[in-house]
Amino acid sequence: MSSENGKLLPETDAGGLNFEATELTLGLPGESRVTSDGVAKLGSKRGFSETVDLSLGDNKNTNKFGQSQIDVPEAAKSPVSKAQVVGWPPVRGYAKRRTKSCKYVKVAVDGAPYLRKVDLEMYNTYQQLLTSLEDMFSCFTIRNYLSDKKLDQVNGIEYVPTYEDKDGDWMLVGDVPWQMFVESCKRLRLMKSSEAVGLAPRTPPKCSSAS
Amino acid sequence: MMNYFPDEVLEHVFDSIASHKDRNSVSLVCKSWYRIERYSRRRVFIGNCYSISPERLIARFPGLKSLTLKGKPHFADFNLVPYDWGGFVYPWIKALAESGIGLEELRLKRMVVSDESLELLSKSFANFKSLVLVSCEGFSADGLAAVAANCRFLRELDLQENEVDDHRGHWLSCFPESCTSLVSLNFACLKGEVNLGALERLVSRSPNLKSLRLNRLVPLDTLQKLLMRAPQLVDLGIGSYVHDPSSEASNKLKHAIQRCKSIVSLSGFLEVAPRCMSAIYPICGNLTTLNLSYAPGLHGNKLTKLIQHCRKLQRLWILDRIGDKGLGVVASTCKELQELRVFPSDPFGAGNDAVTEEGLVLVSAGCPKLNSLLYFCQQMTNAALITVARNCPNFIRFRLCILDPVKPDPVTNQPLDEGFGAIVQSCKRLKRLSLSGLLTDQVFLYIGMYAEQLEMLSIAFAADSDKGMLYVLNGCKKLRKLEIRDCPFGNSALLEDVGKYETMRSLWMSSCEVTLGGCKTVAEKMPSLNVEIINESDQTEFNLDEGQKVDKMYLYRTLVGHRKDAPESVWIL
Numbered sequence: 010m011s012s013e014n015g016k017l018l019p020e021t022d023a024g025g026l027n028f029e030a031t032e033l034t035l036g037l038p039g040e041s042r043v044t045s046d047g048v049a050k051l052g053s054k055r056g057f058s059e060t061v062d063l064s065l066g067d068n069k070n071t072n073k074f075g076q077s078q079i080d081v082p083e084a085a086k087s088p089v090s091k092a093q094v095v096g097w098p099p100v101r102g103y104a105k106r107r108t109k110s111c112k113y114v115k116v117a118v119d120g121a122p123y124l125r126k127v128d129l130e131m132y133n134t135y136q137q138l139l140t141s142l143e144d145m146f147s148c149f150t151i152r153n154y155l156s157d158k159k160l161d162q163v164n165g166i167e168y169v170p171t172y173e174d175k176d177g178d179w180m181l182v183g184d185v186p187w188q189m190f191v192e193s194c195k196r197l198r199l200m201k202s203s204e205a206v207g208l209a210p211r212t213p214p215k216c217s218s219a220s
Numbered sequence: 221m222m223n224y225f226p227d228e229v230l231e232h233v234f235d236s237i238a239s240h241k242d243r244n245s246v247s248l249v250c251k252s253w254y255r256i257e258r259y260s261r262r263r264v265f266i267g268n269c270y271s272i273s274p275e276r277l278i279a280r281f282p283g284l285k286s287l288t289l290k291g292k293p294h295f296a297d298f299n300l301v302p303y304d305w306g307g308f309v310y311p312w313i314k315a316l317a318e319s320g321i322g323l324e325e326l327r328l329k330r331m332v333v334s335d336e337s338l339e340l341l342s343k344s345f346a347n348f349k350s351l352v353l354v355s356c357e358g359f360s361a362d363g364l365a366a367v368a369a370n371c372r373f374l375r376e377l378d379l380q381e382n383e384v385d386d387h388r389g390h391w392l393s394c395f396p397e398s399c400t401s402l403v404s405l406n407f408a409c410l411k412g413e414v415n416l417g418a419l420e421r422l423v424s425r426s427p428n429l430k431s432l433r434l435n436r437l438v439p440l441d442t443l444q445k446l447l448m449r450a451p452q453l454v455d456l457g458i459g460s461y462v463h464d465p466s467s468e469a470s471n472k473l474k475h476a477i478q479r480c481k482s483i484v485s486l487s488g489f490l491e492v493a494p495r496c497m498s499a500i501y502p503i504c505g506n507l508t509t510l511n512l513s514y515a516p517g518l519h520g521n522k523l524t525k526l527i528q529h530c531r532k533l534q535r536l537w538i539l540d541r542i543g544d545k546g547l548g549v550v551a552s553t554c555k556e557l558q559e560l561r562v563f564p565s566d567p568f569g570a571g572n573d574a575v576t577e578e579g580l581v582l583v584s585a586g587c588p589k590l591n592s593l594l595y596f597c598q599q600m601t602n603a604a605l606i607t608v609a610r611n612c613p614n615f616i617r618f619r620l621c622i623l624d625p626v627k628p629d630p631v632t633n634q635p636l637d638e639g640f641g642a643i644v645q646s647c648k649r650l651k652r653l654s655l656s657g658l659l660t661d662q663v664f665l666y667i668g669m670y671a672e673q674l675e676m677l678s679i680a681f682a683a684d685s686d687k688g689m690l691y692v693l694n695g696c697k698k699l700r701k702l703e704i705r706d707c708p709f710g711n712s713a714l715l716e717d718v719g720k721y722e723t724m725r726s727l728w729m730s731s732c733e734v735t736l737g738g739c740k741t742v743a744e745k746m747p748s749l750n751v752e753i754i755n756e757s758d759q760t761e762f763n764l765d766e767g768q769k770v771d772k773m774y775l776y777r778t779l780v781g782h783r784k785d786a787p788e789s790v791w792i793l
Contacts, residue, residue, distance in 0.1 A: 096298035096705070097680070098567045098596060098623050099654075101355070101381065131493065131517060133462050 112191060118146050118168065118199040129191045135183055139170065146199065167202035227252075231260045240265045259283055266290070267725050269307060269331065270750065273780045274315035285324045286350075287312075291331035293728050293774055294678075295703055297355065300730060300772065302756055304787040310337040311785075317344035325350040325376075332356070338363030342370035349401075350376035357383040361412065365391035372396075375428075376404040384410055393418040402426040406433035408457045408488055413437045424449045433457025436490040440469055447476035455509075456480070457488035465496050474499040487511035487537075494522035504529030508556075511537040513563045524549040534589075535559040540574045540596060547579030551586025559592035564623060567596070574623065577604035584611035591649075592617040600657055601629045605639025609646035618643055619654035625681040625706075628658035635659050641666035644674075654678040664688035668695020676701040686713035693720050703728040711738030718745050726776035737766030739773050743793035750782060751775040751793040 112129040125145050132138045170182035174193040182190070182197070234257055237243050247257040263286040266272060278284070291307020309331045316323050323345045333356045341348065348371045353359075361384065367377065368391055392414045395402075402422070407414070416438065423429060423446050431454060434443065438459035447453070463470045483503050492515045507530050512518055518526075519541035527533075527546070533554040540562050542550075550557065560583060562575055577600045584590060584607065591614045600622050620640075628635055636657040644650060644667050651673055655663065659682035667674065668691035675698055682688065689709040692702065693716065702724065710733030721727055721742070736753070743751040754772035782792045 094625065094706075096295065096300045097625055098564060098621055099298045099678075099680075100564060100567050100596075101297045133460075133491070133493075137464075 112194075114172075114194055115196040116142065116145070116199070117197070119201045119204070121146065127197070129194060134187055135190075139182075142170070142197075142199070168199040169202055170197065171200050172197045227256050230256045234260050262286060263325075264288070268776050268778075269309075269312070270783050271725070271776060271778045271780075274312045276780065278315060278319045278321060282319075282321065284316075284321050286327070287316075287323065287325070288327040288329075289331060290329045293703070293726060294330075294701070295705065295728055295730070296330055300705070301774075302754065302787065302789045303357075305754070305790060306783065306785050306787070307331040308337075308785060309333050310340070313337050313341050313344070317341075321345075322347055324348055325352075327352040327354075328356055329354040330356065332358040333363070334358050335360055335363035335366070339366040339370075342366045345371075347373060349373055350378075350404075352376065352378040352380070353382050354380040355382065358385070360385040361391045361410070364407075365394040368392065368394035368399075369396065372399065373401050374399060375401050377402075378404055378406040378431075379409050380406065382409050390415060392422060395422050397425070400425045401428065403428045404431035404455075405429065406431065406457065408433040408435050408459070408490065410435045411437075416442045420445055420449065426450075427452075429453065431455035431485075433488060434459035436460055440473060444469070444473045444476045447473075447480055451479040452482055453480055454482050455485035455487075456483050458486070458490075459488060460491040461489050461496060462491055462493040463496050465498065470496065470499060474502070478502045481506070483507070485509035487514075489515035489518065492517050494518050494520075497522055497526045500526065501529050505531060508532055509535040511535075513537040513539055513561065515539070516541060516565050519543075519546075528553050530554060531556075533557055537561040537563070539563050539565040541565045542575065542579075544575055544579035544582065547575060548582045548586075551582040554587060556589060557583070557587040558589050560587075560590060561594040562596055563594075564596040567623065574598040577601045580604060581607050581611075584608040588612065589614070591615055594619045594621075594654075596621045596623060598623060599627055599630050600636060600639065601631050602634060602636055602639035602642075603629075603631070605636065606642040609639075609642035613646045614649065615643065615647040616649055617652040618647065618650060619652065619678070620656055621654065622656040625656065626658045635663070637663040637666065641670075644670040649673055652676040655682055656680060660684050661688040661691070664691040668692050671696055673698055675699060677703070679704045679707055681706045683707045683709065686710055689713035690716055693717055699723075700725045702726075704730070704732060706731040708733055710734055711741075714738050715741055718742050718749075721746060721775060722748055722777050724777065726774065728772075728774050729770075730772040732770075734770050734773060735766060736764075736768045736770055739770055739775075740766065740793050742775065747781075748777055748779075749775050750778050752786070753791045753793065754789060755791065756789050 113126045114129060116125045116127055118124075127138070127141065127145070129138070132141065171179050172182055172190070172194045173196050174180050175195065179198070185193075230253065234243070234246060237246060240263070243257060243261065247254045258280050260283065261281045262283060264277065264281055264284055265288045266277070267290050269289045269291050277287075289309065289312065291309075292301055292305055295301060296305070307330060309328055313326075317340055324347050326341065326348075327350075331353075333353060338359055341351070343366075351367060351371075351374075359382075364377075364379075364384075367374065374395075395418070399422075403426075405422075405426075412435075414435070414437065419438070420442065423432065429450050430452065432446065432450065433455070434446075434457055436459050438446075440460060440463050443458060443460075447456075463473065477499055480503060484506055486500070486503070486507055486509070489512060494517055497518070504526065510527075510530060510533055512523070516539055519539070523538075523542055524546050527536075527549050531553055533550075534556050536550065536554065536557060536559070538546075538550075538561070542562070547562075550560070562579075564574065566574075575595070575597050577597065580593075580595055580597070580600075581604050588611065590612045593615065594617075597620070600620060629639070636655075637660055640653075640655060640659070640663045644653070648670075650671055653667070653671065653674060653676070655678065661684045664683060664687070667677070671677075674696045677692060677696070677699065679688075679702075686709055688707065689704070690713050692699070693713070703726075705728075707729075709729065714729070714734050715738060718741075739751050739753060742749065752774045753770055754774065756771070786792055
């Protein structure tokens, strides 16, 4: 390959270009896009430096882009997420419907030694969720306020499904429409009925259709 | 000798020439061929709606029945073009309506379609049969209602990935009882509810219905009823697919699906419970097209088990959640595979689920007929690309998108020049290529040298200098569309051969090094081109400094000069 290739290896110094490894620059037209350190000089694109700060750490990942901070306000919260560039990757805005990420929430059951996780996106209705929780914690019985009938009792202990919402409040599962619940639920807790005395309503709450 | 044949004979001969390119060539032979060809032309394809005017179209082809129009540049799909840039279909429909042309089919891509246009369309062409809208916007269910109500002989209403404003569902009820001609109905992209009863009745009275694609809000029991009424379906798009496998509803669905022995194309699953896929197995053996790219919930074993039933698959669209292992299953099962598209399920995330070069190599080894690829992946190596090039020399479309824009070969830390070089050298029929990863000028040298049939090239974050662009412009004789973003190409590349752009449909350059002065020079030298500068910044006036770098430039050849409908953010030089 031509000597141009040499510029791309971090060790070689092509000379003539003195840039701080971590500094983004606006290059002059026609200048090499790659600095002497072999850093891909994406900063030579106007507007890009407003989007991304490149910082090179000791990076086993040969991807020079591996660690980057994100400047834009609507950026992802994770500090190690990839730099977000307008229009990249080239997926259609419409196609973002594909990127429904799973909504995994922790499920705690009073008295159980460990927690489980469920993906709320897997279900369409409260009934499906509660059935699934019952499968998961098969030794327990979950009080189902929606169907107004008790599920088969196995060991006589009833549990009330509650969840923590975005505001940090503990709510009874089933009051709001399903989608709203999925969006606001941060985690689930199956509370012992005995503890829920005074909190759990004696009559099932009105809720819109479970779907 | 041909001059002695009566016109009707020539017409008859020309009728058998379907390809637009060939018909265009025919019209250039001599005056009488031009005349005969233009009167007998029924289908016209216009790749850029601003390259010609409706009036000139109508004047030349008075017998026009089918029109295909494309509007916004491709990068509009990725939010790089202002929403009001243009591409309005209304003037076309108005002109056609006023001309008395018997339009029967209208196919639009990336155009702005208002309800008003749809209404006018529905009322102006008595024999209108087919409306296909792809990636369009600007209309609501009201426009659809007009089409349903007024197009008495409608055969096809195909809505693909459109942004539809309003979601009132009554439009389906607007198909009159007398409408029994439907062959294809696709409303998968609509977000709102539809009148399920009306849908069932419509399907019941459409014995010719071959293609039906439902939206997310069509529930399972409706799906089951529809399938019972339309066992002749060839193409099915499932909306909601969530049920309890042990339930009565599930049994009924299985039975209904099994009756549909003609289904060869399956898509949708806009809502899916993976444990229910076994109901589909009976028809999997017939499938030639499968699109699961809207079903992120389908992955792992459930997905691979499904694919293992699909031995006849020719086209597969899938999410990268399938993983390299899953692609291995595709490779060993789908020996007839021609087209593979792997979409990212989490484009901005850490990419834990993504595919790598391994999956692609497996597919290339197992599927020798592979000729069309769109592959979003975590990483790619030169070695893998070289292997793929060797295994699959038949690529017509090769679009690779490494999620990290400038990622080199992770094994060797080299740019991917050699890998893509192998692809263009091996795939002599390559017409479309999208590059990604770390790339120097070298890859463009290869492209210019070997990609003789290349018609469309997409470049992002690549190259070291103007040389890259020059290699392409000089080498690729058949190049029609070139779209470039974030590359160090400047005026000397842009201005080297401005005549070249007249042989192309369009050139897009954004975040490159070209300046206002350079663009102005192109515009001055080539009056047959529209050179548009798109400036979306807040400044109300364009900076008139010639040395100012241009944010976005879109130039295209045209026979009708500057368009009059450009918004404030677009300056036509």
